[in-house]
Amino acid sequence: MPSLKSIRKRISSVKNTRKITRAMKLVAAARLRRAQEAIVAARPYSAALEQVIGELALRAGGDAHPLLAERPGKRAQIVVMTSDRGLAGSFNAQILRKTELVMAEDLAEWDEVGLRIIGRKGNEYWKRRDGDIRSFHGAPNGDAILGVSRELANHVVEDFLADKTDRVYVMFNEFKNAASQVATLRQLLPVRPGLTSLSSGDMVYEPSKEALLEHLLPLYVQNGLFKASLESLASEFGARMSAMDNATRNAGEMIDRLSLQYNRARQASITKELLEIIGGAEAIKG
Secondary structure, three states, X not given: OOOHHHXXXXXXXXXXXXXXXXXXXXXXXHHHHHHHHHHHXXXXXXXXXXXXXXXXXXXXXXXXXXHHOOOOOOEEEEEEEOOOOOOOOOHHHHHHHHXXXXXXXXXXXXOXXXXXXXXXXXXXXXXXXXXXXXXXXXOOXXXXXXXXXXXXXXXXXXXXXXXXXXXXXXXXXXXXXXXXEEEEEEEEEOOOOOOOOOOOOOOOOOOOHHHHHHHHHHHHHHHHHHHHHHHHHHHXXXXXXXXXXXXXXXXXXXXXXXXXXXXXXXXXXXXXXXXXXXXXXXXXXX
């Protein structure tokens, strides 16, 4: 049986760990709230942009811009969004598993699948597996998200227009709630406008529909990456908050078990000392 001193040290150690996990949970909860607010603020713009592009594409036709053109190619790129740090439950693992599954099944017949990694965890994972990493960025947050999204959008659009890739996807955790994040794959290029209905009546476009698409389609790709980054960031904080909540609860249960073990060991020690005293007293009387 462990000594009383060793049990006390373990209890003290677990209590310190519980303080850390509780603090990490509170920090993640505060940052999750801000991330959720950013997602809500971005949704109206994303919806309006998709509606405008959908209507423009329907009026102008699929051959109005190269970014709308479907082509039977064999080269793909996947933008994979992970985090820089762990301690977030299955947040990174489910993204990496889903990406491997897509590469092994949906893109198994393709000649090449390049990876554009966001987040140190994803970069380390694919480096160990000799993945075809085309670029790497640390996981952004706050104001940095827009800059990284713009840079990545420029790269993938340039590759698509230069015929270096035939399809571009983004893999990210879609935020449902603090306890639920879903690994999601979405196609960025060629652009697939959402279903929309044409506005009634004649419309005059200034400049032309083609000129508007020239400006709006790269913006649409950038916005898709920006929105996916916001979803990924909120999912990370939600997963970390849940993981730290579970860790705090487990630490409390461990403290209870260790306290019970300590009390039993202390009781046994006191009983043993009493028996030794009584035995010594009986020996003196005898």
